[in-house]
Amino acid sequence: MTKRIESVDILRGFTIAAMILVNTPGDWSNVYSPLLHAKWHGLTPTDLVFPFFLFIVGISIYFAYKSKSNSLLTYKKIVIRSLKLIGLGLFLNLFLPYVPFVSDFETLRLPGVLQRIGVVFLISSILYLNCNWKSLLGISIIILVAYWLFLGFMPFPNLNGIPPSFDRASNNWANYIDLNLLGKHMWQPDYDPEGIISTLPAIVTCLIGILIGKLLDGLKQIKQLFIVAFGLLISGYIFSIYFPINKAIWSSSFVLVTSGWGTLLLAIIYYLIDIKKYNFGNIFKYVGMNAITIYFLSSFISKFMYLTKVGEDSNIHSWLYETIYIHGFLSFKLSSLLYALTVVLCYLGLGYYMYLKRIFIKV
Template sequence: MKNRIISVDIFRGLTIVLMILVNTPGTWSHVYAPLLHAKWHGYTPTDLVFPFFLFIVGTSIAFAYQNKTASSATYRKIIVRSLKLIGLGLFLGAFMISFPFIKDFESIRFPGVLQRIGVVFFFAAILFMNFNWKTLIGICFTFLVGYWLLMTYVPVEGVASTFDRAPNNLANYLDVKIFGTHNYKSDYDPEGFLSTLPSIATSLLGIFTGLILTSKREKKEMVLLGLGVVMLILGYLWDIIFPINKALWSSSFVLVTAGWANIFLGLIYYFSDVRDVKFGSIFKYVGANAITIYFLSSFISKIMGQIKVGETSLHGWLFQNVYTHDFMTLELPSLLYGLTVVGFYMILAYIMYKKKIFIKV
């Protein structure tokens, strides 16, 4: 785009920063409650982070493919990018630092964050290339309502379905049947098979926001804020019969998280693009290499967790010897450790941006 929308870059970078922060505490046994996922139903600020990224994937699709023709070359690029993301995710799940450098096949997790981003990007981009916004609204509605109907009315081996973490939860049941031991947990995966359907809807909602931002309409920030409030209301109403749940990526969760995404993006848009207030540049730098920064943070964190230092890992040794002090409860040093990690990657993103290093995945 000629007139680049700064708020989208800031929002993308801020989302990656939050993803790194919630993924790398000093110790998982001591984390402030807002930086943990909800145990099952409901949501915390942490539960907003991943749907925010899928939402902004959709917004970016609207920017990148709005004037593209549905050609074989375009489809090839979409497919290649999707496969790269899925491949990087599988690599993260399988890698270990000791020979043979790959986990036992049975213990490799197949679903994952990057895998979901790749799959969602593929379907959202293909749908955007082939249908107008009105049809996309219908598809999004069908995905959300269809998922609710499946989860509500399809029995599991003769037992009425439930939304609880139980064997007769349809999403959990399919994850175990399809992925077996390759799930995040033994009985479900938060990036599982069936919940991919509503996660595509999250990205489609981001596409609608992208179309609003690229339109010539006035007061776009008010449109986003109003849209966000409406989505929040609808999401909370739907929560009555289909609980807000990140692990299931419930339809109510899709609406609530997209509502917050529109509100936050609308506010950032107002200050950065309308009022031209200079802020958030460091997040823009992170957003310019979003997937690269996220992948590096996950990969290095995994390595630090596998390098042994005495009876603990390098990660554990640093936390215990540098951050832990008697005068602090463990939640604070755990947070400080995460903030240090975030600071490191923000500096790296800044250096990459200034040196014009942009790695496209």
Template sequence: MKRVQSVDFLRGFTVVLMILVNTPGDWNHVYSLLLHADWNGLTLADFVFPFFLFIVGISISFVYKNKKGKANASVYRKIFIRSFKLIALGIFLNVFLPYFPFIKIEAIRIPGVLQRIGIVFCIVSILYLSFSKKQLLYISFFMLLGYWLWLAYIPLPNGNLPTLDRGADNWANYVDYLLLKGHMWQPDYDPEGVLSTLPSIITTLIGVFIGEILVSKIKQKLILLTTIGVCLVITGYVWSIFFPINKALWSSSFVLVTSGYATLFLVIFHYLMDNKGYNFGNLFKYVGANAISIYFLSMVFANSLYLIKVDSQISIHQFLFETFFVYDGIAMQLSSLFYALIVIGFYILFAYFLYKRKIFIKV
């Protein structure tokens, strides 16, 4: 199958956004757009993870399209192995980065970005191989509806009515605290927790549906995709009146709004790159070719700069930022952004090096 340039572009663009969000020069001076919403709401940073899962879904539809209904043990074994690798890499980041060289098993965070990607990839791949498109649509609808009813209306075991606020009477937090006590990002919630993984499966399934349309022979597919994207966004915002847009909860409205925007974003670049032949996205495509590897390396390298000290007080990260990016007359937020942009430039060059030498690290 001919490569879909816009999908490669969107994958790389999303990883670049991940690095931009994760590597500011100073966490105390970051533009609000690049910080996650405190609770309800959307910022640019909140689009990054759902966009990536959306692309995972598109990739699943491409890779397993000809294996639906006839997958053998070898196919499932490869799915499980890849999922295990992703989860293991995520656990490694949680073990190595915060605690090296003194590993504190009792305080290791279990959830994480790569862990969720691994789990969701496994579940969605199996669902895609096992069920028809109509069945998957039913699964998606009832899971989003059921998730809302569960979080908003089913009383907690202690008899208290649930809330959608951050705190003890939130179902997502209750389940995480019950299963992951001491192993969460924060004591009162984890943005990649157990319960919120369920609706993230639907984000990926929507990517599967979009991927199938993208490579289909349907006439006027861009109009169809645009219509789907607009409907997802509108439905999500309407639903947000009752179930607020919330990344930490991965609320049903969050699923629809972010998936809708991802679809519309993809439509624009599919028209420009695959239909009109504009080839302006190579830099992002280089990153997309080794997306997981670049993301993993960026996390290891960035956090290592915090761990390694120039002296007893100053880390290499702080030394580099304050020496080369902080100047009188330049706002700290701008300096912090410049640092992140330089980091992005480094990883784009590294991705280019890998791409030109045909080095593609599979996870």
């Protein structure tokens, strides 16, 4: 970024640490409920993690490209970066230990977290380079309203007059489109949380980040951030009366509420770090400087540990968890959490090491 804002790096690193925490419990059968996604409608702390990251991607886009021209070279770099992200995501879906590119291609999951980041980054960057802030705001509103109207009111063909639904059902347009276009290439047989049509409102999450980046760049009073945060939260919770908060389909109310919480948390960190100059949170800043690299490594190593056998009935992950963390005086949920916290500490340490060695890998 041409202008480095400490609070943005800290929030980015905190988000990556939270991603690793919720993705690597010792035992998926024993996890505290705040560390799990909502089963369908609703919002848990875990549901905030991915939208926070897309929100921060938007802030980063603003600062990275605010002085860039609409040159062929700029677009080339954007496309290449997007393709790298998509490629890394597909690699994680393909990867098996010792046989790197062997998988069941008939059921290979095509969507994913990194794939969505790549697509959202591509479209949001192009929109930013070609639109002013008023146009970006207008596009965001149109997408959120149109998405609600489409999912909630567009009649379904061949369903004998059954109205569309926001529920996890065959008459949910988001699920219906994914099932018909992706088929077996989804996370679940009936839906994918990083599906095709739900990527549209995910783009709005990033566009809101771009607008917040513009606000940060010319920020005069911190109360401006708090006002925007509460405005997003209030509008989102009101919208949820008509369009429930839902991460799986990335509902319009989900976009507004999560962007509101992201802006509020950013405002608090900005006030403490960039205004009051309190010196804390650097460990998250170091992770934030290599965010995609550390997230990719955590996913790659976690999958490797799950798929590498130790004996006949265990893998590296289960062997470590059962050998080190299972004790009679600890509950299973606490043991599972301690394992996840240990993994997070390892990657915080890696982020610090990379910072000390001045290793900054841009994907």
